[in-house]
Amino acid sequence: MNALSELPPVARPPGHRHQPGKDVDSFYHLVGCDLRDRPCDGTACFVAGGGRDAHQPRVYCLGRCFAAPARGLDRARPRIEVHSREPIVLGRLAKGGDGSLASYRSAGGGAALEKALAHEPGEVIGAVEASGLRGRGGAAFPAGRKWAAVAASATPDEKFIVANADEGDPGAYVDRFIMEGDPHALIEGMTLAAYAVGARRGWIYLRHEYPFAKEALDRALAEARAAGLLGDDILGRGFHFDIEVFVGHGSYVCGEETALLRSLAGLRPEPTIRPPYATERGHLGRPTLINNVETLATVPWIVEHGGGAYRALGFAQSRGTKALSLNSLFARPGLYEVEFGMPVRQIVEELGGGLRRGQLKGVIIGGPLAGIIPPHLLDTPLAFEELRAIGAAVGHGGVIAFDETTSIAALVHHVLVFGSYESCGKCTPCRLGSRRLEEIFARPDMPSDEVRELIAALRCASLCGHGTGLGEFADSALRYYGKELEPCWK
Amino acid sequence: MLEVSIDGTRRRFPEGTTILAAARELGIEIPTLCHDERLVPNAACRMCVVEVKGWSRFATACSTQLADGMEIQTASPAVEDARRTMLRLLAAGYPAEAVAAAPEKPFHRLLRSYGADTANDGARPCFTDTQHPYLRVDMAQCIACTRCIRICDEVQGQFVWRAWGRGPETRVLPHGAASLAESECVSCGACADTCPTGAIEDRSVIERGAPETWTRTTCPYCGTGCEMLVGTRRDRIVQVKPVLDAPVSKGHLCVKGRYAFDFVHAPDRATEPMIRESGTWRKVSWPEVVEFVAKRLADIVAKHGADSIGVLGSARGTNEENYLAQKFARVVLGTNNVDCCARVCHAPTAAGMKMTLGTGAATNCFDDIERAATFLICGSNPTENHPIVGARIKQAVLRGAKLIVIDPREIELARYADVHLQLRPGTNVALLNALAHVIIDESLADETALRERVRDFDAFREFVAAWTPERAAAICGVEAAKIREAARLYAQSDAAMCFHGLGTTEHVQGTEGVVCLVNLALLTGNFGRPGTGVNPLRGQNNVQGAAHMGCEPGNLTGFVPIEQGKDVFESVWQAPLPHSRGLNLMEMIDAAGERKLKALWAIGYDVSFTNPNAAVTKAAIEQVDLVIVQDLFFNELAREFGHVFLPACSSFEKDGTFMNSERRVQRVRRAVEPVGQSRADWEIICDVAKAMGHGAQFDFASAEAIWEEVRRVWKAGAGISYARIETHGLQWPCPREDHPGTPILHTESFPIGKTAPLKCIEFHATTEVANEEFPFLLTTGRTLYQFNAGTMTMRTANAQLRGTDTLDIAPADAQRMALRDGQRVRVRSRHGAAVLPVRADSRLKQGELFATFHATDVSLNQLTGPHRDTHVQTPEYKVVAVTLDKI
Numbered sequence A: 001m002n003a004l005s006e007l008p009p010v011a012r013p014p015g016h017r018h019q020p021g022k023d024v025d026s027f028y029h030l031v032g033c034d035l036r037d038r039p040c041d042g043t044a045c046f047v048a049g050g051g052r053d054a055h056q057p058r059v060y061c062l063g064r065c066f067a068a069p070a071r072g073l074d075r076a077r078p079r080i081e082v083h084s085r086e087p088i089v090l091g092r093l094a095k096g097g098d099g100s101l102a103s104y105r106s107a108g109g110g111a112a113l114e115k116a117l118a119h120e121p122g123e124v125i126g127a128v129e130a131s132g133l134r135g136r137g138g139a140a141f142p143a144g145r146k147w148a149a150v151a152a153s154a155t156p157d158e159k160f161i162v163a164n165a166d167e168g169d170p171g172a173y174v175d176r177f178i179m180e181g182d183p184h185a186l187i188e189g190m191t192l193a194a195y196a197v198g199a200r201r202g203w204i205y206l207r208h209e210y211p212f213a214k215e216a217l218d219r220a221l222a223e224a225r226a227a228g229l230l231g232d233d234i235l236g237r238g239f240h241f242d243i244e245v246f247v248g249h250g251s252y253v254c255g256e257e258t259a260l261l262r263s264l265a266g267l268r269p270e271p272t273i274r275p276p277y278a279t280e281r282g283h284l285g286r287p288t289l290i291n292n293v294e295t296l297a298t299v300p301w302i303v304e305h306g307g308g309a310y311r312a313l314g315f316a317q318s319r320g321t322k323a324l325s326l327n328s329l330f331a332r333p334g335l336y337e338v339e340f341g342m343p344v345r346q347i348v349e350e351l352g353g354g355l356r357r358g359q360l361k362g363v364i365i366g367g368p369l370a371g372i373i374p375p376h377l378l379d380t381p382l383a384f385e386e387l388r389a390i391g392a393a394v395g396h397g398g399v400i401a402f403d404e405t406t407s408i409a410a411l412v413h414h415v416l417v418f419g420s421y422e423s424c425g426k427c428t429p430c431r432l433g434s435r436r437l438e439e440i441f442a443r444p445d446m447p448s449d450e451v452r453e454l455i456a457a458l459r460c461a462s463l464c465g466h467g468t469g470l471g472e473f474a475d476s477a478l479r480y481y482g483k484e485l486e487p488c489w490k
Numbered sequence B: 001m002l003e004v005s006i007d008g009t010r011r012r013f014p015e016g017t018t019i020l021a022a023a024r025e026l027g028i029e030i031p032t033l034c035h036d037e038r039l040v041p042n043a044a045c046r047m048c049v050v051e052v053k054g055w056s057r058f059a060t061a062c063s064t065q066l067a068d069g070m071e072i073q074t075a076s077p078a079v080e081d082a083r084r085t086m087l088r089l090l091a092a093g094y095p096a097e098a099v100a101a102a103p104e105k106p107f108h109r110l111l112r113s114y115g116a117d118t119a120n121d122g123a124r125p126c127f128t129d130t131q132h133p134y135l136r137v138d139m140a141q142c143i144a145c146t147r148c149i150r151i152c153d154e155v156q157g158q159f160v161w162r163a164w165g166r167g168p169e170t171r172v173l174p175h176g177a178a179s180l181a182e183s184e185c186v187s188c189g190a191c192a193d194t195c196p197t198g199a200i201e202d203r204s205v206i207e208r209g210a211p212e213t214w215t216r217t218t219c220p221y222c223g224t225g226c227e228m229l230v231g232t233r234r235d236r237i238v239q240v241k242p243v244l245d246a247p248v249s250k251g252h253l254c255v256k257g258r259y260a261f262d263f264v265h266a267p268d269r270a271t272e273p274m275i276r277e278s279g280t281w282r283k284v285s286w287p288e289v290v291e292f293v294a295k296r297l298a299d300i301v302a303k304h305g306a307d308s309i310g311v312l313g314s315a316r317g318t319n320e321e322n323y324l325a326q327k328f329a330r331v332v333l334g335t336n337n338v339d340c341c342a343r344v345c346h347a348p349t350a351a352g353m354k355m356t357l358g359t360g361a362a363t364n365c366f367d368d369i370e371r372a373a374t375f376l377i378c379g380s381n382p383t384e385n386h387p388i389v390g391a392r393i394k395q396a397v398l399r400g401a402k403l404i405v406i407d408p409r410e411i412e413l414a415r416y417a418d419v420h421l422q423l424r425p426g427t428n429v430a431l432l433n434a435l436a437h438v439i440i441d442e443s444l445a446d447e448t449a450l451r452e453r454v455r456d457f458d459a460f461r462e463f464v465a466a467w468t469p470e471r472a473a474a475i476c477g478v479e480a481a482k483i484r485e486a487a488r489l490y491a492q493s494d495a496a497m498c499f500h501g502l503g504t505t506e507h508v509q510g511t512e513g514v515v516c517l518v519n520l521a522l523l524t525g526n527f528g529r530p531g532t533g534v535n536p537l538r539g540q541n542n543v544q545g546a547a548h549m550g551c552e553p554g555n556l557t558g559f560v561p562i563e564q565g566k567d568v569f570e571s572v573w574q575a576p577l578p579h580s581r582g583l584n585l586m587e588m589i590d591a592a593g594e595r596k597l598k599a600l601w602a603i604g605y606d607v608s609f610t611n612p613n614a615a616v617t618k619a620a621i622e623q624v625d626l627v628i629v630q631d632l633f634f635n636e637l638a639r640e641f642g643h644v645f646l647p648a649c650s651s652f653e654k655d656g657t658f659m660n661s662e663r664r665v666q667r668v669r670r671a672v673e674p675v676g677q678s679r680a681d682w683e684i685i686c687d688v689a690k691a692m693g694h695g696a697q698f699d700f701a702s703a704e705a706i707w708e709e710v711r712r713v714w715k716a717g718a719g720i721s722y723a724r725i726e727t728h729g730l731q732w733p734c735p736r737e738d739h740p741g742t743p744i745l746h747t748e749s750f751p752i753g754k755t756a757p758l759k760c761i762e763f764h765a766t767t768e769v770a771n772e773e774f775p776f777l778l779t780t781g782r783t784l785y786q787f788n789a790g791t792m793t794m795r796t797a798n799a800q801l802r803g804t805d806t807l808d809i810a811p812a813d814a815q816r817m818a819l820r821d822g823q824r825v826r827v828r829s830r831h832g833a834a835v836l837p838v839r840a841d842s843r844l845k846q847g848e849l850f851a852t853f854h855a856t857d858v859s860l861n862q863l864t865g866p867h868r869d870t871h872v873q874t875p876e877y878k879v880v881a882v883t884l885d886k887i
């Protein structure tokens, strides 16, 4: 294996000849934007009474939903608790770890890499496969299967690892605090992934809204390099790997993996159809493993304790634990690690302590691209298939409760404003349908046939999860809050 | 094979078929907006959604490949509802006038069929461009399908259109420019062709109305052989569009083929026969002019012998017409004095390749561009002069193929090249020998090829041993290291394909330069396989055909030497062949100068303007007693020296066939009636032959009837019938009707045997060298927007895109001489002078100049000299030492 310094620059694949310029920049809304005094327009802030004035550029979630309505950046940490049998992703954070390598190690971090390097890469993949871990970025794809695909993919030269740190769902701040408070878990997870699939370079695609995470990652990467955990000849085992942080310029859709990879390559970040999958042709045309931050941060525990130990946690097809971020309307907002299978009611009433005041009207889990859970369905367990069955999703684990001060029409309108603002514009239903629905939901007399047609087109015909998710959200609002909306129809 | 059911019909399709393609095969139309079969599926408009049983979401038919057992509903109520909803969304901001003005645009038809009404809710400020001579842009009609962006990126490779902003605010605009004219646009029209709404549209359609009839034919410009659909309205051409399933052009055209058709009905089109009597031209009838020509020719034959007459066929004429022109010379007049403009372009290729490989034509086909791993482009500027080949090469390179460019100028492809050998004009042979040296020196030659298919290696190895890169570097002015790099790239590639142009042939060592390229291919085994070979890019649409049909003093139809073909031809023609050696074009001019040539019949060929060394050429032609000019226009030759003018019609006005650079015979079809009294060249020739008593041998009712005779004399073309080339051409050799044609030559052996020889070619420097008196080396060539003598293109709006010749000069030289762009200078060579405006051009090296030769008011060939290729006498257009005087 070549040392990193000997690797040639990666040739840009065909079709990349056009040097991107201002046209690509014009896609993003936060190029060079200072977020210090920006009010948040995200959903958690909206249901807390914020985000109602029109201003440009808009900011969809500063990762401070526990203190919503939020304005500007702040380093304060939320309450962080572990409610699973094993602490897997929030353990060190809950104990107040400072994110340094020393504190990571003193809490047992780093053992997984030592162990993995003494084994074959295939065994690492085997452990991940056995664990039943599924992607935490939203799609819930089995991680082990993806790793095996990248490992098996043929490449002319290199393979890459990309960590999806775009955490765009308003209401989600899990990845933010993993990166700020436990960055070595992500770094170790990426290094394990690189070893497993045979990659030598990795990127963390970090959203513009998380400058503190950038600082923490830079610090941690430097520490890891200095400690021989990154770079050439990691732990003296002849394995080379390094990581770069790439900061986005403001665009929700860049969290979608094909758009993310185009953004990383300097191209206009529109989602593209799959196949080809990133596992075959990803970053710069090379096989690429792209996983969410929490997914990767889970891996060291699995490697250390074995796939079976992880699999022993959780519920049905949803194994292990999930970190949830509760918004400011709860009596006890903050980050909670729970095992899959916990009823939503328990999350809302026991962990969150119910609403701080007022009557619970509904819960949005997994961001505004999934359905609302009405109070009567709160006994549904937190799990991928089970939530899907009622039109909701686990998503990134953002949990936004809202009360009777939020009207459903206004909430749907808010989500559609977000949806059309963040639409990449590639496909017709999302580019024009989201805007049209937004206009309709701002009116007192809404044409119900047209609304239903538009929602159907969004749900069924959009190219990526942004458009389909908007459709799902609006559809669930109509389904569960039809009565409230009745007077709005023309 | 996969079995699927589409709307209830079960059928088997090959793996890789998309739902859309499968449905179309079953005659089921699925609506699309962003789809274009020339492009990679983008699945953005979502109009083509269909239901697949068991899928939770719709599938896009354009991008989804069939899977075994799929059950597809292409028009379920849910799907139709989604389509209608999307069309309503698109219609909401769409201008109603646009629909009314062009109801047949694909988008407008869809709006109608789904009952989506335009609401035109408030005009938003949009990008417009009304200044371009051919394209009109009005982005109020843009539905953001991005077809224009993708076709400009993926087919043409110009990267002009870009999407700006995002979401509902997405706008499509030219990159870094306020108008198309200021952008990198090359006016290929692909974006207008693909645009489903007319946001980008051909001006001709807007101004003259949409075509009523379409005729499929072959482009009248370069030798690429693109097929086109000619759209006519009231017998006028209003639009030309590319043919999607054309084997060469694959749905693409360049600015010349696509837009430069207005010459057909140009106001100065000469449409009446004329005779010059005591200095003044008189309009006459066809019978009178035919009678006159016949009588004069007969008189001259009687008085001075047939060999005092010369006939020039034309690359602009069809195969049938060139066949008749040489038959006329040989049978009616009784002389082998027949030639064509191949003499001044690729005669060296035909000779050099025939000599070494046994066939004087491209060894491979254009489809090999997508199969080649490396390209060697020598003395050719494909993106301007063979733009469709150029675009295909550019795309192949963008997809990862390697590229070596040998050219004195930094042509567009040089910007994409892995190695650009920017050599001094006139030093090809030295450079190519050095490439061979490196290949042998570094043991990169193909051992198997050398053992089985190549001979005379030992002598060759000894010969090129002296041609070290260092030695060539000193002669050519390129770095030795780059020569080594190029040699390695070419030799180490799995399949390396060579293309060459007039920068290889129009030299005193033109034929020998071609032989040197053949040497490289033989050494490395780059022949007889896909993606390899030595491939001339022929300058004009039918220059390959003109010479191949026998407009060649030494060869009959099929490039068969006279002695060899005598029996067959005499029996088919029912006439004896002339014995004397024929004069070629250059020798005809020489003979004219010596008062030995008494008559010259020039068909579609302005010799006085395009031949080099204009002063000497003109003085010679002046001596000819009878100059018969047959052309579309009253050209320079007619004006200055003509005695008879015969108005011919263009290829848009007649039937026949052309032969492109890759040996493909394709159909030419009449799209409009002959303009005025003009007639097809073949009809004119037949009439004169009849008037001279050869009616029986020139009794043809149609172009096809002539072709049938061609098939009887030309073995390699015998299998090519009109019926077989109805929709796609065939590449010869194609000896039988059941033969599929031959895309790749020399796969098993050469016509000259199992092996081909390597030839030792000594380098001879041209006498055109720069010195104190003539410090610059001038090389000449064409540009994208103009074609050769400018006869056609100068009469179209291409003249607005590039109106006149310029003298391109390195910016440093311009600065040193204090020359501004546009400033007119007198250029002097040892042979003459011309005046033209300068243009600083960073593509040139210092001390070198480039000029085009399209404009009659410049008449650049006053500068070019008398030097000729030592084998076939092709003039040395490509290098002349000159000096500049300010005026």
Ligand SMILES: Cc1cc2nc3c(=O)[nH]c(=O)nc-3n(C[C@H](O)[C@H](O)[C@H](O)COP(=O)(O)O)c2cc1C
Residues within 6 Å of the ligand: A134, A135, A136, A137, A138, A139, A140, A141, A143, A164, A165, A166, A167, A168, A169, A252, A253, A254, A255, A256, A257, A258, A290, A291, A292, A293, A295, A296, A464, A465, A466
């Ligand atoms: C509109 C859209 C936005 C997304 N945003 C994110 C994101 O911010 N972070 C993330 O990890 N995944 C996001 N995803 C999911 C990614 O496309 C992808 O599935 C994920 O990065 C894969 O990692 P995983 O398998 O570890 O979940 C998004 C998907 C869509 C359709």
Ligand code: SF4
Residues within 6 Å of the ligand: A253, A270, A271, A422, A423, A424, A425, A426, A427, A428, A430, A431, A462, A463, A464, A465, A466, A467, A468
């Ligand atoms: S659904 Fe929206 S975000 Fe996704 S590709 Fe279509 S326009 Fe872009």
Ligand code: SF4
Residues within 6 Å of the ligand: B141, B142, B143, B144, B145, B146, B147, B148, B149, B172, B191, B194, B195, B196, B197, B198, B199, B200
């Ligand atoms: S100009 Fe035409 S081709 Fe280009 S994006 Fe707009 S509608 Fe499509």
Ligand code: SF4
Residues within 6 Å of the ligand: B151, B152, B156, B158, B159, B160, B161, B184, B185, B186, B187, B188, B189, B190, B191, B192
């Ligand atoms: S005319 Fe051709 S080069 Fe010009 S913008 Fe359109 S596609 Fe591109």
Ligand code: FES
Residues within 6 Å of the ligand: A040, A041, A042, A043, A044, A045, A046, A060, A061, A062, A063, A064, A065, A066, A068, A070, A170, A171, A172
């Ligand atoms: S901080 Fe505003 S929605 Fe998260």
